[in-house]
Amino acid sequence: MLRIIATRVVLGILTLLAVSILIFAATEILPGDVASAVLGQGATPETLRVFRKELGLDRPAHVRYAEWFTGAIQGDFGKALTNKRDILTSVTPRLKNTLFLAGYAALIAVPLSVALGILAAINEGKLADRLANIISLATISVPEFFIAYLLILFLAVKLRYFPSLSTVFADMPFAKKLHVTALPAVTLTMLVAAHMLRMTRSSVLSIMSQPYIEMAFLKGLSRSRVVLTHALPNAAAPIITVIALNLAYLIVGVVVIEVVFVYPGIGQFMVDGVSKRDLPVVQACGLIFASAFITLNTVADVLSILVNPRLRHPI
């Protein structure tokens, strides 16, 4: 089993490496380069040449990639083009904010959606199941900002329970921070909970069609007993994968939500970087997002190997 896990981790690292090349190459191979993107079409060849030299673009691509990547691993992302500030110092507090928000949402979403998903599976076809089905389908079908604005309109503007903008700062008391970020956290929760609920339900139900489940029913066990003690342990692997995948989705979903609530996170930072065409910032944020995504996916795979007894003893 150790070998399978090790293979998976190595594969994750290789993917990360390939992705870092892709991120770097996306800004290299494509026609034009950072200099012409920043200076725009009006730039003379002379200013372009000087600017390229200043950015070090006159050196071959693989040398710059090696420099960029080794720097990035050590936390040195270089300086932002627009304000010349060190990217790491601007990213760190924002990353903390984003992780806080994502963690907050995950803490509500994971137990809630797994419990509701199992409940829906137990009551398959009954009113509760169909209600959960319709509500989660509707949540998946609408854009993130729609849910966010609805929540703002009712909970912030009409009822005044929460502020409509999530302004946070470093030395804010924890309870206050939870209150201020409640709306974006609830929005994120609704987004991922819907996915998780549906996938938990369907992975429990797909186990339910197995012969040993029929056997359990034939023994005369109740439906909830069959689901909880026979189906659930075997459905655990897909459910854990689903959770990790959705946490990965949470990391991305956070971008739009941060913009809606003007929350100072890394998603907003990246969007700002894109509109200012600040490529080093965009590359750094892209790499951080991608590594979080790949890490969570790898963790999902490793966990599903650990909990699945059949994968634990390979022949």
Next chain:
Amino acid sequence: MRLFGHKPTTLAWVGLAIIGVFSAIAIFAPLLAPHEEGAVVSDTWAAASGSFWLGTDNIGRDMVSRLIYGARMTIGVALACTILSFIIGTTLGLLAAVGGTLLDQVLSRIVDVMLSIPLLVFALMILSMFGPSIPTLVITIAILDSTRVFRLARAVAVNLVVRDYVEAARLRGEGLWWLMRREILPNALPPMISEFGLRFCFNFLFVAGLSFLGLGIQPPYADWGGMVRENGRAISFGITAPLWPAIAISIVTIGVNLVVDWILSINARPSGASAEM
């Protein structure tokens, strides 16, 4: 009435009606809109009234007219992305299935790497390079989205390549292109049709999301995502202006989803196909 040889369910009819109405709105936008797309006709965020059914937007343009023109832009761009994505994805997917192990491995590994970055993050990086313009937007989203189409097309085609009639055609001496177009594509189409609906929904929400971030379709064109962005601040004053375009986006997505659900229920998806994201 029957469609594809099956009778649509009530929900499927609702979906078809939604698609029909919104397509008509998009096509006949200039005839239907009471005001010009960019005409400033009243005060900022005027309340709904007889002449402005849903009020006005952040610079006093008629909300209904903007929504009607926005249908054309938002649905049009999403449709263009999906069609292009299917052309790229299906061609490469079938090529990977027919063209031998090496080609398959190369294409599949490239797609694996591309899929291991969240699409939004990838799109943001490319848009930061080129700046937002409609052709860039369409090509970017189409290429990124085609990775998923590639997966499905390849999965379906791999099962078809081993069939006797494909083997017969191969032995007849037909070329790669013939095999792809005449033997495999027609048989791969049914699962691809429902996938088209799903991909459209995804691209539609994606275009709207990017425009909402200010990185998609740019002003002065009216588009639903951008309209939510422009009117976003109004929500703090309890004005519902940003909700209208968001509702329009939701209705179209739900409508297409209803039809897709119905198509899925008449032909079960083949293994290897995934509907996620």
